[in-house]
Every structure is written in C-alpha cells, then in structure tokens.
Amino acid sequence: MFPMLSCENLERSLGFYRELLGGTETYRFPEDGPPAFISLRLGESEIGLGAMGSGAPLHGQALRPAQGHRIELCVYVEDVDATTERLRAGGVPIVLPPSDQPWGERVAYVSDPDGNLVMLTR
Template identity: 80%
Template sequence: MFPMLSTENLEHALGFYRGLLGGTETYRFPEDGPPAFVVLRLGESDIGLGALSPDSRPLHGQAQRPALGHRIELCVYVDDVDATIERMRAGGVPILLEPTEQPWGERVAYVSDPDGNLVMLTRE
C-alpha cells in the first residue's frame, strides 16, 4: 500500500515529513521548479504528498477539501519517540498525546501534521 496525502501547503508538509521525521525524497514532479507531487521514503515505506491548488481537479472528481472527521491515521516507526516529540515540539507541531507506554508494550505519541492528519509515533 502506498498512501498519498493531499496538502494545502506542500512546503509545510515536506518540512514535517522530510524535515522532522527524516523522510528521503525519491520522486518529484515536475523535476524542475516547484513540485506538485513528492514521494518520500520513511524507513521501508513511502508516502506521496500532492499539492492542492484552486485550479487543479483530481482525476476521481471528488472534492478533497473540506474533509470532515477522522479520515486517516498514519503510524510512523521512529528510533526514539521522546526525542522525536521534542523535535516536533521545537518545530511547532501540535502534540496531541505525549509519549505514553501502552498495555501492549509500545511507547506511543500522537501529533498532527500540517493538514490535520493524525500521526502516531511509535518505536519498532
């Protein structure tokens, strides 16, 4: 599975997924100039980020904004949940749940990406 998120501000989304979570860019369209779509590698997974613009129409014809309710939750494995949360906090990212040990043995925290998507951080 290859998740693709639409974003109202691609630079902010890249700052979050590339800058704060350490994603590595593997694809950019177009190659020259400001991108409309970028793929980032996070560990062994990829995520696509597509820029929304007032004049673009999605192929599927469905409105992409406003989106209401809890649409998606991403789980990102990190080496150190606490250190990642501190990096996020310093970057102004909304922290929704501070790092907490869960009964099933994982340490989990939740943040919100620049478009309001829920991102669960946990360690492998």
C-alpha cells in the same frame, strides 16, 4: 500500499515529513520548478505528498473540507520522546504526549500540517 496525502501547502508538509521526520525524497514531479507531487521514504515505507492545486482532481471528489478523523499514519522512530520533543520545538501540535501502551509500545500522536493524525511509535 502507498499512502498519498493531498496537501494544502506542500512546502509546509515537506517540512514536517522530510525535515522533522527525516524522510528522503525518492521522486519529484515535475523534476524542474515547483513540485506538484513528491514521494518520500521513511524507514522501509514511502508516502506520497501531492499539492492540492486549483483545478479539479482527477477523481472528481472534493479534497476539502474533510470532516473528522480521516486517516492515521504510523511512523516507527528510534526514540518516541526525543522525536516528540523535536516536533514540538518545530511547532508541530502534540495531540497525545508519549505514553506506554498495554501492548508494549510507547506511542505519541501529533498532527501533520493538514490535520492528519500521525502516531509515533517504537
């Protein structure tokens, strides 16, 4: 599965997924000029980030306003606490600070620039 997010501000989302979470760019369209779509590798997974643009989307469904909890992304990190603090320092909203879970993982929840929940776990 390859999740793709519609981003209100692609540069802001790139700052989150590429700069703060360490994603590596694997694809860009178009290759020259401002991008409309970028794929990033995070660990062994990839995510697509697409600029919302001003025209109607191909599928014809409205991209905004989205209501409620639409999607939750899980990102495995080396150190949940250190990653959460780095994101906090970068201005990222912390939804749930790091905590140990009964199933053995340590998790934290943050919000990406478009309001999507991102679970950080180890």
